[in-house]
Amino acid sequence: MKKAINELLSKKYAPPNYRIYGKEIKEGYAAPCFFTEILDRGSSAETKNFAKGGFTVKITYFQKEKNELDQLEKVDEIKDLFGLIFFVENRKLTVGEFTHDYIGEYQDILQINIQIDYKENTQREETAPIAEGLGVKVTQG
Structure with a gap:
């Protein structure tokens, strides 16, 4: 999942102009760059044979x-990159809500969800x- 997300971003924002990091990098990163993270929202059974789930x-x-x-251009560009369906190998995943906000001490760092x-x-x-035969023994008693 994470690999597919990073590859999608890399197609539009190719290195060396942009770099993509994971949340484990705390210092030493070079801007402009993206940090990607996946948060599991869990899953629940819908029927005996199907479950629904999601992540952010x-x-x-x-x-x-x-x-x-x-920043606003990046919001539009990334929204277009993901579209309505996100492809991961042979799976098609539905893109739901798309939001953005500003984080950081000065609320000036773009974060897209x-x-x-x-x-x-x-x-x-x-x-x-699978059973192929059935043996029955009847007794009185």
Whole structure:
């Protein structure tokens, strides 16, 4: 999942102009850059054979120089990148709510939140052997 998100961003924002980091990097990063993070929202059974679940993708954008117009352009560009369906290998995941906010001490760091929803087939294949015959013994007593 994370690899697919980072690859999608890298297509639009290619290195060396932009770098993409994980949340484990606390210092030594080079701006402009993106930090990506995935937060699991859990899953719940819908039926005997299907569950629904989701996660939130957080993309935080650090600029070299603060520029609100550039931030708003990034919001539109990233929204277009994800579209309505997010592809991860052979799976198609529904892009839900897309929001952005500003974080940091001065509320000047762009953070985009993308809700991704999915349905999962939970039906399990039977692994026990199938009975081929039935023996019945009737007694009186």
